[in-house]
Amino acid sequence: MYVASRSLEARAYDAAVAAGASDVTPTQARLMAQIDPDGTRVVTLAARARTTKQSATSLVDQLERAGYVERVPDPADGRAKLVRMTARAHEVGVAANAEVARALGEWEEHVGAPRMRELEETMRMLREITDPWA
Amino acid sequence: MYVASRSLEARAYDAAVAAGASDVTPTQARLMAQIDPDGTRVVTLAARARTTKQSATSLVDQLERAGYVERVPDPADGRAKLVRMTARAHEVGVAANAEVARALGEWEEHVGAPRMRELEETMRMLREITDPWA
DNA sequence: ACTGAGTAGTCAGGTTGTCTGACTAATATG
DNA sequence: CATATTAGTCAGACAACCTGACTACTCAGT
Numbered sequence: 001m002y003v004a005s006r007s008l009e010a011r012a013y014d015a016a017v018a019a020g021a022s023d024v025t026p027t028q029a030r031l032m033a034q035i036d037p038d039g040t041r042v043v044t045l046a047a048r049a050r051t052t053k054q055s056a057t058s059l060v061d062q063l064e065r066a067g068y069v070e071r072v073p074d075p076a077d078g079r080a081k082l083v084r085m086t087a088r089a090h091e092v093g094v095a096a097n098a099e100v101a102r103a104l105g106e107w108e109e110h111v112g113a114p115r116m117r118e119l120e121e122t123m124r125m126l127r128e129i130t131d132p133w134a
Numbered sequence: 135m136y137v138a139s140r141s142l143e144a145r146a147y148d149a150a151v152a153a154g155a156s157d158v159t160p161t162q163a164r165l166m167a168q169i170d171p172d173g174t175r176v177v178t179l180a181a182r183a184r185t186t187k188q189s190a191t192s193l194v195d196q197l198e199r200a201g202y203v204e205r206v207p208d209p210a211d212g213r214a215k216l217v218r219m220t221a222r223a224h225e226v227g228v229a230a231n232a233e234v235a236r237a238l239g240e241w242e243e244h245v246g247a248p249r250m251r252e253l254e255e256t257m258r259m260l261r262e263i264t265d266p267w268a
Numbered sequence: 269a270c271t272g273a274g275t276a277g278t279c280a281g282g283t284t285g286t287c288t289g290a291c292t293a294a295t296a297t298g
Numbered sequence: 299c300a301t302a303t304t305a306g307t308c309a310g311a312c313a314a315c316c317t318g319a320c321t322a323c324t325c326a327g328t
Contacts, residue, residue: 186286187305276321280319
């Protein structure tokens with residue numbers, strides 16, 4: 001299970017690098033994948049990535065410097081800023097998602113469609129008892 | 135999938151800590167889990183943990199200082215040393231394995247025995263196409 | 269309206285895990 | 299027996315992450 005999930009993440013990351021994001025580390029990519037289309041607060045990013053807001057701040061700094069995200073004031077809360085992906089980051093995200101879809105297609109080819117459907121359902125069930133945040 | 139496999143590793147690690155290994159980091163534990171009963175060379179540990187021998191050397195240093203492993207000369211090769219678990223480390227390993235078995239039992243209770251068998255088989259199949267080392 | 273509690277974000281300092289590069293000692297090969 | 303290879307270590311650097319402390323802002327209760 002570890003091997004398979006790691007393989008999936010590695011393929012998504014490699015696709016992102018191939019799409020031009022060669023200066024993004026895996027950790028930065030993992031955080032960037034948590035950003036909503038309209039932007040997300042740093043604390044929310046930190047919670048989703050299971051890390052502290054200090055770490056998230058630092059990673060957002062790096063991503064901002066590299067031109068993948070921008071910080072804009074949150075109109076709903078003067079304390080907060082929204083982290084938003086730039087057009088460049090969007091392109092990278094599309095490429096990564098396409099690679100994940102391709103990989104899942106290969107899995108289905110290897111194990112068969114019924115088994116793949118059952119896997120998806122089993123994982124949904126396991127998440128109920130293994131996800132400490134949901 | 136990521137969530138479930140992470141949950142399993144976390145439970146094994148927590149059990150190890152509860153069994154008295156409170157001074158072992160998750161990374162050290164991950165390396166220690168790769169040691170064979172008769173001992174294993176540092177380069178082999180590095181390969182299994184997908185890391186460099188420099189990192190493995192450093193982790194073995196820490197584990198040796200904490201009394202979990204010992205280095206003995208390899209009788210078959212004068213250059214090599216075998217990293218072996220001490221009695222203390224063995225106890226911890228037993229506790230961790232017991233916790234993994236307990237967790238898998240809970241999974242089976244939640245999703246049912248047939249689904250659990252199919253999951254195991256599916257994972258074995260996926261490993262064929264996702265494990266870059268096997 | 270104003271004070272006090274809570275929240276968003278950042279800064280500072282330190283630890284861990286990891287890497288590349290360079291080195292020694294022992295083995296294997298021609 | 300000279301050379302190439304392999305096991306292991308040392309040194310220096312960097313990325314990721316943590317705890318603690320701080321500022322700026324919001325909001326609920328008086």
